[in-house]
Amino acid sequence: MKLTEDEIARVCRLVDELAGIQWDASKTYLIESRLPSLLRDHKCNDLTDLVSKVRANLNPQIRADFVDAITTRETLFFRDESPFEALRHKALPEIIDAKSKSTWARRLRFWSAACSSGQEPYSLGIVLRELIDDIDDWDVQILATDLSKAALASASKGVYSDFEMSRGIDPRRRDKYFRKVEGGWKICDEVRSMVSFSERNLLQPFTNIGPFDVIFCRNVAIYFDVPVKKDLFNRLAGVLTQNGALFVGSSESLIAFGERWKPLHHCRGIFYQPNRENLGPVASVAATSTVRPSTPLSTVRPVTNTALPRKPVMPPVAPAAVNRFAPAKPVATVPRPAASPVSTIKR
Numbered sequence: 097m098k099l100t101e102d103e104i105a106r107v108c109r110l111v112d113e114l115a116g117i118q119w120d121a122s123k124t125y126l127i128e129s130r131l132p133s134l135l136r137d138h139k140c141n142d143l144t145d146l147v148s149k150v151r152a153n154l155n156p157q158i159r160a161d162f163v164d165a166i167t168t169r170e171t172l173f174f175r176d177e178s179p180f181e182a183l184r185h186k187a188l189p190e191i192i193d194a195k196s197k198s199t200w201a202r203r204l205r206f207w208s209a210a211c212s213s214g215q216e217p218y219s220l221g222i223v224l225r226e227l228i229d230d231i232d233d234w235d236v237q238i239l240a241t242d243l244s245k246a247a248l249a250s251a252s253k254g255v256y257s258d259f260e261m262s263r264g265i266d267p268r269r270r271d272k273y274f275r276k277v278e279g280g281w282k283i284c285d286e287v288r289s290m291v292s293f294s295e296r297n298l299l300q301p302f303t304n305i306g307p308f309d310v311i312f313c314r315n316v317a318i319y320f321d322v323p324v325k326k327d328l329f330n331r332l333a334g335v336l337t338q339n340g341a342l343f344v345g346s347s348e349s350l351i352a353f354g355e356r357w358k359p360l361h362h363c364r365g366i367f368y369q370p371n372r373e374n375l376g377p378v379a380s381v382a383a384t385s386t387v388r389p390s391t392p393l394s395t396v397r398p399v400t401n402t403a404l405p406r407k408p409v410m411p412p413v414a415p416a417a418v419n420r421f422a423p424a425k426p427v428a429t430v431p432r433p434a435a436s437p438v439s440t441i442k443r
């Protein structure tokens with residue numbers, strides 16, 4: 097495939113506009129390896145033609161295939177381990193203690209904000225089941241979102257090959273939380289039902305979402321430029337509860353964003369809490385925001401899971417728990433049990 101400078105520039109611009117992912121001429125090998133099949137499948141004469149067709153969006157399938165092609169969806173169960181240890185031993189016990197006297201003592205909201213093929217949100221579900229004995233009496237919801245439809249389809253199915261299982265799932269967990277099916281191992285209904293999947297572009301406003309006790313936004317901001325990254329983390333602060341925790345990838349850090357974020361450590365694991373006094377007024381966040389409301393990709397589209405019954409939608413969250421930037425609209429779909437002591441946590 098012989099590429100012109102102009103073609104490379106057009107593709108990189110589109111990749112940035114649609115996903116915020118930064119490509120330049122050094123990523124020509126990605127264009128050469130990932131896009132030729134799209135040219136064939138969608139009968140495009142060349143890359144310029146492909147870019148025009150994606151932009152025109154007359155056939156949404158071209159855009160979806162383009163997004164699937166440009167996203168890197170590498171992931172594994174319990175990736176990096178230490179964040180899950182920090183979650184289990186520090187972040188969650190503290191969050192649960194902090195809300196133990198509130199009306200919402202037994203409600204937990206998680207967001208896996210770039211969930212890829214689902215290993216991250218299912219790892220969160222497993223941690224919760226292992227940490228809280230009577231988890232089924234709790235009102236727990238893990239929202240898992242991604243930009244890639246291919247990633248979401250595979251995540252929603254929840255079936256993993258032997259190779260994928262070997263990356264993070266030991267035999268004990270495999271036998272407890274998965275069952276053998278044709279083509280691999282399927283996540284059990286108890287964990288699957290804790291997770292709901294939606295299509296969501298992190299560049300777009302977080303409308304009708306949150307607040308969350310825990311956000312995992314890992315290994316996605318590494319693809320964004322600094323202003324977009326900074327803006328993304330600002331907006332994530334806006335959808336965290338008062339004692340909420342943000343986990344980022346092991347090669348990522350919020351230290352560069354100054355005092356806005358407070359790092360908390362547990363052994364090798366690290367997570368962040370927003371410094372509420374340093375958040376600044378809503379207006380200043382909005383004024384400097386790089387969100388792209390006019391990007392014509394859809395923002396929230398639930399992935400239908402026909403295997404599981406739909407659960408009723410929750411009432412709005414308690415005002416005390418609502419962050420001032422977050423719309424008071426829950427993502428929960430699990431019925432809320434009455435509040436009771438939180439003595440069932442394994443420490």
Ligand SMILES: C[S@@+](CC[C@H](N)C(=O)[O-])C[C@H]1O[C@@H](n2cnc3c(N)ncnc32)[C@H](O)[C@@H]1O
Nearest residue numbers: 115167170171210212243244297298314315316
């Ligand atoms: C490398 S994977 C990370 C998966 C998981 N969080 C982990 O750490 O293992 C990056 C994911 O980010 C998604 N992604 C890229 N750009 C995005 C955007 N603008 N909005 C939402 N998701 C995006 C990709 O589709 C991909 O699934």
